Amino acid sequence: MKKVTTSTLMQLKQKGEKIAALTAYDASFAKMFDEQLIDVMLIGDSLGMVLRGDDDTLSVSIDDIAYHTTCVRKGTSRAFVIADMPFMSYATTELAYTNAAKLMASGASMVKVEGGEWLISTISGLVERGIPVCGHLGLTPQSVHVFGGFKVQGREQEQAQKIIDAAIKLEKAGVQLLVLECVPSAIAKRISETLTIPVIGIGAGVDTDGQILVMHDMFGISANYMPKFSKNYLADCNDMRSAVSTYIDDVKTKRFPGPEHSFE
Ligand SMILES: Nc1nc(=O)c2c([nH]1)NC[C@@H]1CN(c3ccc(C(=O)N[C@@H](CCC(=O)O)C(=O)O)cc3)CN21
Ligand SMILES: CC(C)C(=O)C(=O)O
Numbered sequence: 001m002k003k004v005t006t007s008t009l010m011q012l013k014q015k016g017e018k019i020a021a022l023t024a025y026d027a028s029f030a031k032m033f034d035e036q037l038i039d040v041m042l043i044g045d046s047l048g049m050v051l052r053g054d055d056d057t058l059s060v061s062i063d064d065i066a067y068h069t070t071c072v073r074k075g076t077s078r079a080f081v082i083a084d085m086p087f088m089s090y091a092t093t094e095l096a097y098t099n100a101a102k103l104m105a106s107g108a109s110m111v112k113v114e115g116g117e118w119l120i121s122t123i124s125g126l127v128e129r130g131i132p133v134c135g136h137l138g139l140t141p142q143s144v145h146v147f148g149g150f151k152v153q154g155r156e157q158e159q160a161q162k163i164i165d166a167a168i169k170l171e172k173a174g175v176q177l178l179v180l181e182c183v184p185s186a187i188a189k190r191i192s193e194t195l196t197i198p199v200i201g202i203g204a205g206v207d208t209d210g211q212i213l214v215m216h217d218m219f220g221i222s223a224n225y226m227p228k229f230s231k232n233y234l235a236d237c238n239d240m241r242s243a244v245s246t247y248i249d250d251v252k253t254k255r256f257p258g259p260e261h262s263f264e
């Protein structure tokens with residue numbers, strides 16, 4: 001089967017076809033998601049919360065992500081695999097190079113970093129050295145203590161404009177994909193229309209170029225809590241494979257997310 005690449009994702013956006021993504025942390029689930037034709041799998045630093053049971057993502061290490069990336073890579077034959085750079089692993093450009101190299105060597109095809117303006121030179125340096133980068137704006141969970149909680153971002157005009165400007169700058173710096181988390185749907189729509197690269201939303205409304213969920217939320221089994229933007233796809237089918245394929249189908253047909261999973 002033909003592998004999903006950055007060009008495939010770009011083509012999906014150009015054709016107006018939605019990108020379906022899930023987090024994955026091990027080979028068995030990765031294989032199941034891959035067989036159901038998920039487009040993208042992310043080894044998220046959310047593993048600190050859903051696997052380890054922490055209240056935030058801050059204590060996840062580069063070795064944690066590298067280990068789970070190895071696991072996911074072994075279960076994947078088609079999907080595009082992205083690995084999160086954990087908290088402080090890209091605090092300087094030099095650190096970013098060393099740590100991104102570890103994740104690529106573990107089987108990632110792209111790394112994801114949280115932040116805007118301050119990351120521009122790090123991102124262009126990574127891309128110039130051959131490491132594809134995914135941006136992440138809006139609610140960036142590694143800044144939870146700066147935000148004072150997991151709160152929707154971009155509700156005030158000035159803050160919204162900052163996110164829009166950052167998205168444009170990230171694209172210019174060379175990111176080939178952007179995750180937008182917990183921002184008002186109208187802002188996510190505007191950014192998705194403005195950028196050439198695909199925008200994948202989580203709690204960002206139905207008008208982004210794709211959707212991502214934490215797999216445990218999609219199965220309704222998360223240890224801590226269930227964010228409003230998630231949906232339990234096991235609730236009315238009782239079969240994991242059907243839950244995954246219904247989620248993918250709902251993303252492709254824009255049945256997910258509904259207004260009840262989105263913010264104004
Ligand atoms: N299980 C899980 N799901 C996630 O989506 C997720 C993680 N863990 N860990 C890493 C980050 C943290 N995320 C979170 C966590 C909580 C909220 C939350 O409680 N949001 C409120 C909105 C609050 C507001 O209105 O400002 C909500 O009601 O959903 C949002 C994102 C997203 N990511
Ligand atoms: C929620 C997604 C986008 C993420 O960054 C994670 O799972 O860590």
Ligand SMILES: [Mg+2]
Pocket residue numbers: 044045046084141
């Ligand atoms: Mg993350």
